[in-house]
Amino acid sequence: MTVPQLEVRDVTVRFAGLTALDEVSFTVTPGTTHALIGPNGAGKSTCFNVLSGLYRPASGTVRLGDTDLTRLAPHRIAALGVARTFQNIVTTEGTVADNLMLGRHVLSRAGFAASALHLPRAVREQREHLARAREIAELAGLAGHFDSPVALLSYGDRKRVELARALCLEPRVLLLDEPVAGMNAAERVRMAEVIQHVRTELGLSVVLVEHDMGLVMRLADEVTVLDFGRRIAHGTPDEVRRDPEVLRAYLGTAAGEEDAA
Numbered sequence: 001m002t003v004p005q006l007e008v009r010d011v012t013v014r015f016a017g018l019t020a021l022d023e024v025s026f027t028v029t030p031g032t033t034h035a036l037i038g039p040n041g042a043g044k045s046t047c048f049n050v051l052s053g054l055y056r057p058a059s060g061t062v063r064l065g066d067t068d069l070t071r072l073a074p075h076r077i078a079a080l081g082v083a084r085t086f087q088n089i090v091t092t093e094g095t096v097a098d099n100l101m102l103g104r105h106v107l108s109r110a111g112f113a114a115s116a117l118h119l120p121r122a123v124r125e126q127r128e129h130l131a132r133a134r135e136i137a138e139l140a141g142l143a144g145h146f147d148s149p150v151a152l153l154s155y156g157d158r159k160r161v162e163l164a165r166a167l168c169l170e171p172r173v174l175l176l177d178e179p180v181a182g183m184n185a186a187e188r189v190r191m192a193e194v195i196q197h198v199r200t201e202l203g204l205s206v207v208l209v210e211h212d213m214g215l216v217m218r219l220a221d222e223v224t225v226l227d228f229g230r231r232i233a234h235g236t237p238d239e240v241r242r243d244p245e246v247l248r249a250y251l252g253t254a255a256g257e258e259d260a261a
């Protein structure tokens with residue numbers, strides 16, 4: 001799998017007078033983890049919504065290699081290899097296998113009628129998708145839960161089902177929106193290991209929005225810092241941690257707020 005560079009150039013998003021993103025630029029180097037951080041309201045979710053096609057920017061571009069994603073619908077962007085998870089768990093029904101097979105649906109070549117009629121090609125394809133879904137479940141640390149109902153899993157496992165479902169699209173870029181939000185310490189460590197493992201095994205790029213600075217420092221190769229919609233810093237985790245603008249932005253927020261989120 002070749003992973004193209006994801007390039008965000010001068011992206012501006014406005015909501016009725018409020019500039020949520022103000023000419024924000026950053027580049028995600030293929031095969032790396034790029035974290036997007038900043039205090040509450042900095043514009044991180046808005047940026048994710050632009051990357052995944054939910055918002056169209058007033059100006060600026062998002063490119064994956066040579067392909068301009070800026071005005072494409074979310075399903076087109078997903079089909080081009082940019083998959084995302086959401087802050088809140090959306091999966092509640094069916095087994096892990098059912099949910100991962102839904103994720104494979106986009107990649108199915110055999111039509112609905114062929115599948116419904118159990119034509120040989122459709123049956124073979126279904127079997128292949130199931131085998132791949134099982135591999136992805138293992139990658140995401142869900143090997144023992146493949147046939148379990150999602151509703152019976154722990155919170156941490158359910159968050160990893162979301163991750164695995166995004167991986168079922170065979171993405172080249174994975175957008176993770178607060179992957180450890182609401183997790184306890186042990187679940188956070190496990191999720192960090194899984195993200196690292198998945199990135200190494202699949203060679204994809206990861207864009208991470210996260211308030212847990214420990215996780216960001218541990219996983220990110222590069223960090224872009226937003227504050228009030230502007231990019232205020234960019235660099236390695238160490239560079240960003242020592243940046244005076246970043247310290248000012250974070251100290252300006254309520255004490256402990258970032259860790260608690």
Ligand SMILES: Nc1ncnc2c1ncn2[C@@H]1O[C@H](COP(=O)(O)OP(=O)(O)OP(=O)(O)O)[C@@H](O)[C@H]1O
Pocket residue numbers: 015018019020038039040041042043044045046047
């Ligand atoms: N759909 C919307 N309509 C109007 N304003 C919005 C909308 N979405 C976001 N905003 C505003 O844009 C700004 C950036 O919000 P955004 O949610 O992107 O920040 P964030 O960095 O993700 O914050 P948090 O860490 O709290 O999730 C905020 O002032 C927010 O109130």
